[in-house]
Amino acid sequence: MALKMIIEVRHPQGEPDLLCPVxxxxxxxxxxDGKRGDYIDVYAYRQPEGTQAEDDYYAGKASxxxxxxxxxxxxxxxxxxxxxxxYMPIDHLPVYLAAQLGLAKTREDWNKLWxxxxxx
Ligand SMILES: [Zn+2]
Numbered sequence: 048m049a050l051k052m053i054i055e056v057r058h059p060q061g062e063p064d065l066l067c068p069v070x071x072x073x074x075x076x077x078x079x080d081g082k083r084g085d086y087i088d089v090y091a092y093r094q095p096e097g098t099q100a101e102d103d104y105y106a107g108k109a110s111x112x113x114x115x116x117x118x119x120x121x122x123x124x125x126x127x128x129x130x131x132x133x134y135m136p137i138d139h140l141p142v143y144l145a146a147q148l149g150l151a152k153t154r155e156d157w158n159k160l161w162x163x164x165x166x167x
Pocket of ligand 1: 116117
């Protein structure tokens, strides 16, 4: 399974309702909150090795499934099951995703995005 995201509805007093995406660990199923113990949560992917798929992956012609998980034990379990695994800290995910969506590639873009989404 990869990237289980759920919308959590919040009702701040006197403010518009918020629809907040929430991520759950693809290994243990518990909610991600950014950090567990000394380990930051991560997103990880099994990188193809030694095949045409590897060449295609590095040429930007193929994609791989993305999973999210707690760092530390959950990442270790994922790595043991799937072999060579690439990963990044979870705080990189929204930044890269926003850039790939064309929403925020510069600091000025981020400030505008923050103003539009958070400071409504
Ligand atoms: Zn976990």
